[in-house]
């Protein structure tokens with residue numbers, strides 16, 4: 367479960383002497399239950415990515431509370447955030463962010479290496495995951511030898527390989543054609559149903575938002591409209 371309370375963050379932008387303060391997160395409150403799929407929508411610059419970055423611990427909010435499975439993470443050090451992230455989050459990005467010099471197998475294996483899992487267990491887990499996302503036939507290929515949809519499936523497999531309870535996705539289907547987007551969305555739904563993984567998906571795309579259990583809309587630093595989630 368994710369509980370966010372009174373989350374605030376302000377950026378200072380512009381040249382020295384002419385700085386401007388932008389209140390990107392003004393007072394964000396919500397609760398997300400395990401296994402929910404939540405879409406975050408809102409205009410460009412409304413603070414969606416900032417919200418996701420603070421939930422993931424990449425960015426420290428100015429104030430407020432972020433509790434994930436009973437752990438308060440808002441005050442974590444960088445080291446604590448990194449360790450927590452590895453156990454709790456998987457990430458899916460628009461441009462996939464695969465390592466070009468590593469094969470499909472190696473890209474998916476990477477988070478397990480970072481966690482210090484033994485080679486034998488890594489091999490078993492990666493093989494099972496590649497079967498799940500239907501990539502076994504291309505496991506020795508490099509990312510530039512794959513289609514966009516295949517690359518996205520690799521990034522989903524890499525996000526899922528450590529069995530994180532939460533997956534954060536930022537415009538994860540934004541660069542795919544509509545047929546491939548449909549396939550990726552159905553894969554996300556399948557993984558959500560099978561493994562009860564929580565998905566938080568930032569999107570501009572109504573089709574993506576339509577697979578969500580709930581839709582959060584960011585505007586002027588707060589969440590508005592259509593949410594029975596405010597605590």
Ligand SMILES: Nc1ncnc2c1ncn2[C@@H]1O[C@H](COP(=O)(O)OP(=O)(O)OP(=O)(O)O)[C@@H](O)[C@H]1O
Pocket residue numbers: 377378379388390408409410411412413414415416417
């Ligand atoms: N590191 C930063 N330093 C200063 N300002 C920032 C920084 N990151 C984001 N901002 C500003 O904060 C605001 C919100 O940015 P954010 O990326 O969270 O919006 P977004 O809703 O995700 O936008 P998009 O849909 O275009 O990705 C913008 O005005 C942006 O210029």
